[in-house]
Amino acid sequence: MDTLSNFIANQDAPAIGGGRLEVFEPATGAAYATIPDSDERDVARAVEAAKAAFPGWSQTPAADRARVLNAIADLIEQRVEAFAEAESRDQGKPVSLARSLEIPRAAANLRFFAGAILHERGEFYRSDDRALNYVLRQPRGVAGCISPWNLPLYLFTWKIAPALATGNTVVAKPSEVTPFTAWMFGQLCREAKLPMGVLNIVHGTGPKVGAAIVAHPDVPAISFTGGTATGAAIAAVAAPMFKKLSLELGGKNATIVCEDADLEKAIPMIVRSAFQNQGEICLCGSRIVVHRALLKEFTERFVNEARSLKTGDPTATDTDVGAIVSRQHLEKIQSYVALAKIEGGKVVCGGGAPHLIAQRCRGGWFHEPTVIVGLSPTCRTATEEIFGPVVTIHGVDDHGEAIQIANCTKYGLACSIWGRDIERMHRMAAKIDAGVIWLNTWMMRDLRTPFGGMKQSGVGREGGDEALRFFTEAKNVCVGW
Numbered sequence: 440m441d442t443l444s445n446f447i448a449n450q451d452a453p454a455i456g457g458g459r460l461e462v463f464e465p466a467t468g469a470a471y472a473t474i475p476d477s478d479e480r481d482v483a484r485a486v487e488a489a490k491a492a493f494p495g496w497s498q499t500p501a502a503d504r505a506r507v508l509n510a511i512a513d514l515i516e517q518r519v520e521a522f523a524e525a526e527s528r529d530q531g532k533p534v535s536l537a538r539s540l541e542i543p544r545a546a547a548n549l550r551f552f553a554g555a556i557l558h559e560r561g562e563f564y565r566s567d568d569r570a571l572n573y574v575l576r577q578p579r580g581v582a583g584c585i586s587p588w589n590l591p592l593y594l595f596t597w598k599i600a601p602a603l604a605t606g607n608t609v610v611a612k613p614s615e616v617t618p619f620t621a622w623m624f625g626q627l628c629r630e631a632k633l634p635m636g637v638l639n640i641v642h643g644t645g646p647k648v649g650a651a652i653v654a655h656p657d658v659p660a661i662s663f664t665g666g667t668a669t670g671a672a673i674a675a676v677a678a679p680m681f682k683k684l685s686l687e688l689g690g691k692n693a694t695i696v697c698e699d700a701d702l703e704k705a706i707p708m709i710v711r712s713a714f715q716n717q718g719e720i721c722l723c724g725s726r727i728v729v730h731r732a733l734l735k736e737f738t739e740r741f742v743n744e745a746r747s748l749k750t751g752d753p754t755a756t757d758t759d760v761g762a763i764v765s766r767q768h769l770e771k772i773q774s775y776v777a778l779a780k781i782e783g784g785k786v787v788c789g790g791g792a793p794h795l796i797a798q799r800c801r802g803g804w805f806h807e808p809t810v811i812v813g814l815s816p817t818c819r820t821a822t823e824e825i826f827g828p829v830v831t832i833h834g835v836d837d838h839g840e841a842i843q844i845a846n847c848t849k850y851g852l853a854c855s856i857w858g859r860d861i862e863r864m865h866r867m868a869a870k871i872d873a874g875v876i877w878l879n880t881w882m883m884r885d886l887r888t889p890f891g892g893m894k895q896s897g898v899g900r901e902g903g904d905e906a907l908r909f910f911t912e913a914k915n916v917c918v919g920w
């Protein structure tokens with residue numbers, strides 16, 4: 440059983456209170472590691488370390504900060520296999536997905552922001568012949584970074600990289616459900632000679648560690664990714680303290696299939712958008728809205744493709760859908776399938792646990808890709824975030840109705856539209872309330888673009904300049920002449 444530690448001032452530290460929490464492997468249901476059950480005392484210690492490191496790190500030349508971030512990225516790339524195996528064991532995702540996409544993306548996050556600070560441009564404004572204004576962007580101090588369990592290292596580094604690159608120091612908390620690669624990351628930071636206290640990682644539960652970071656008076660900026668209810672709880676504490684807040688929250692994203700969609704090309708991508716990472720990606724398309732001209736053909740082909748996905752041992756190379764992250768989350772998914780039936784839905788694919796499962800995975804948490812038809816687009820199953828391998832399909836008569844359905848949830852994170860009339864698709868994109876809209880693609884991310892949600896999917900944007908701005912304070916200096 441691995442015994443993980445907090446990473447504070449480059450030292451491995453147990454929780455001051457001495458408690459430990461078990462970490463489970465979703466594919467087997469067995470505990471395989473423990474983490475410190477930290478509390479506000481551990482957070483206070485981490486904040487002290489981060490505060491002490493701030494003057495030095497914030498004054499470190501950008502080229503030197505970039506060099507350290509690139510050195511950490513080098514180490515991740517040298518150990519992709521070890522990180523991918525750890526991520527898969529910890530989260531339940533197919534190891535192939537972690538190896539090909541998520542771990543490389545974690546390294547890319549570090550490289551992207553290491554590069555960005557070397558290409559910074561200033562802002563100047565001449566006030567006729569009276570004055571010259573320039574904008575100073577300075578790091579905020581200690582940033583609190585709180586990340587979820589679905590894409591553990593990918594989202595952990597997506598926050599930490601811009602915070603560190605811009606000269607802040609960080610107190611970070613990974614999800615207690617998936618702490619392993621964050622712990623490995625701390626070890627690499629020491630090896631890459633990140634100065635002491637610049638990054639501090641405190642393990643434990645959200646209500647104890649996460650809440651203590653949010654409430655700490657010396658943490659002026661909070662970058663959080665997670666559920667909408669948690670985001671609201673964080674905002675309630677942080678807003679009266681006038682903290683800078685970035686909230687990336689839940690989603691219930693529509694996939695719109697127009698009558699002229701090229702199904703041959705679209706269906707494999709739409710299946711991926713529905714079930715990748717067991718549907719545990721905030722950007723997954725879980726409500727598929729199809730023009731009635733194509734509804735019958737689309738549903739048949741989509742269901743056939745969903746049935747052909749292999750659900751099982753995440754370590755097997757041919758596994759498409761791995762294990763669900765926790766027993767509690769599996770039960771939530773099951774409860775929505777039961778609700779769908781009460782709401783009048785018909786399960787046309789999946790609906791429960793897979794029949795054939797490797798011997799070692801008999802105690803694990805699995806759910807087949809599940810497709811439900813016959814539901815009203817406004818019912819709970821079709822509008823609440825399930826965050827699992829469950830999608831609903833809805834027929835529409837025209838594009839106006841498709842837009843209306845896409846917009847009829849409290850969320851506004853992402854949407855994908857599939858068709859050939861690109862002019863009409865641009866018009867539809869402009870009318871959809873979502874922060875990310877893909878036309879004939881899905882999950883295509885350019886790290887320079889703004890990323891985030893409308894409505895209850897979030898506050899603020901990450902990515903590119905948005906992240907650099909979030910982690911810096913802008914000052915206008917006006918020089919009269």
Ligand code: NDP
Nearest residue numbers: 586587588614615644645649650665666669687688689721
């Ligand atoms: P949670 O909101 O439960 O948790 C997210 C993080 O916040 C975890 O580290 C958690 O700790 C911590 N946390 C929990 N309670 C508190 C609190 N009171 N104060 C501070 N921190 C707290 O989300 P999940 O981990 O369940 O992640 C799934 C959610 O994340 C989904 O809703 C999904 O849509 C969303 N998400 C959004 C993305 C986006 O970019 N918009 C991207 C990915 C996911 P612990 O787990 O240890 O309890």
